[in-house]
Amino acid sequence: MNNMGIFFKNNIMVLLRNRLRIALTIFGCSIGLLVFIIGNACMEGYFYNLYRDAYLFCNNVVLLFDGSDDTYDVLENAIKPNYSTSIYSSGDTFFVSSNKYYYNGVKVENNISYIGVNQNDFSNIILSKHNDQYFCTKSKLIYGRGITDADIQNKNHVAVVEKNTAQLLFQTDNCVGETIEVHCYYGYIELEIVGVIDTLGIHDADVLTVKKQLSQTDNKDISLYHYVYIPNTLVQEYMKDDVKEIRVLVYDENNYKEAVSGFTMIMREMDLSTGIVSRKSMLQEADEVKWNLKTTFNIIIILIITFSGLLLVTIFVFSVKERVYEIGIRRAIGASKFDILMQFMLEGMLIAVISAFFASIAGIIVCNFANTVILRFFCIKFSLGISLRLLFATFGIAALQGILFSVVPAIVAARVDPTETIRWE
């Protein structure tokens, strides 16, 4: 048994024998650390989605959007001739059909937004929208064909859908040959599905929503929203009055920066209000959101941890008062003021680290439970993530808290006069 072993046994093990006091102290400290862990996990999950959305936007693409005819004219006449662009436009949301799913009698209303395209290569950039967020990703054709130049030129009534849309509308991945009925201002038009592209990976929530709603037995109507790609000329033909947005994508790899500058300049000259969205702008926005959120959160956390640290101080000062006799004895048998100071600071740090351990365990349990609940009941893929870095940070903060907030009680303990505490007679 060496000095460290005796130190451990006499100080640490004895400290832990006062179960009630230790339990209360650990509980108080753990609360602050648990809030820190869960708050950070929420933020990590939120930021993950925020940045994921940004990174889903192709790096060499810029999106402009505006709903006016002037913008469209400028795009056609000033921008398109000079830059490699693709012009999209979108129509309104149309009620398409009411499909009744046989197995539980739930009435499903499918709402489809039409995105007019003038490209024929779906392995290139695909523009889509989800929860008011634009995504510009690459996909691939898995069934059928894309929209051809002939389709665009001849205004053929054809459409390309995503795989999950095919699943939702037709309960099959390969719905090539199926038709969608569109009710627009000019009446009903039918679109034949000629191709299916791979799911863009951002509409998982729709699938979850449907599954959740279909599992309910109250037979409520449910609404689903899909995006279908049709020739741009069809939009111009049948949906022009309902066109909400015109979007232009620039994806000229060679002069991307020049293209953006060119767009911006032209738009300003024309005094057209427009927005420019790119991965860079989305990342900047995400950075700003992240910075604001983190700053606010960290301020709150500092306050909470300070409060729990003050709890530690209070309990420790009481502990010192209670252990005055013990301190006097230790001093009498050879402990210096520094030894007493270190003993109490180590006790503080130990309690804080144990609190961090319990807070980490509780945090992991709470986050896993929350993830399950969020997925099951809200059909949102929002993950509360606890990373190793977060756990290390928790223990680091706990150790710092233990040291900082045990300094005062430790100094009080070190100043105890042994002659006043030792009973000679």
Add this chain to the structure above:
Amino acid sequence: MIEMINISKSYNGERQILRDLTLHIRDGEYIQIVGGSGAGKSTFLNVIGLLDRNYAGKLKIAGRSVDKISDTEISAIRCCHIGFIFQSYNLIHNMSVMENISLPAIYAKGKRPDWKKRIEEKMSALGIWHLKNQFIQYLSGGEKQRVAIARALLLDPDIILADEPTGNLDVDNANIIFETLRELHRQKKTIVMVTHNTYVASGADHIYRLADGKLYE
């Protein structure tokens, strides 16, 4: 071993407890200090034991002046050279016998003996090895005092300071304690024992009476 030169101590500048005490205690001497309640015996031991440093005069331990040295050095001297035996034992109640006895080992900087073996030797010599895992509150007075003595002797100090070590004990236990002190005396330890019972004060090399802040032989 211990030299007290004109040691004076008062409380609040009014009540003079020790007045110009001069005393030389040689190595291996067994000194007994007797006096009534309030005579200043505790204060006397606090000063010699380096617990109370608020005094006037000079104090030397093993030829070294201890008046102006740091708290760390003072603690080291208390740890390794002085063993305390209190009347009320002054053991820590939420620790076991073994833990109480091993307490000085934490502060014995630089010393690295086989502590377990040493503790076992001390406890066996005092007949308390079988109590090693017991908590203090379950021991009798005699057993507690033997635990306190084992703790005081763990680091083989040169100086033993004892305050009425048998004050709370019955005759049989008291005799065990006296025999232990006599054995320590035979081992050439310097012993300073304080008591208010003159009947007990026997077997010492010198007996002093403390009265009015002064020592009388």
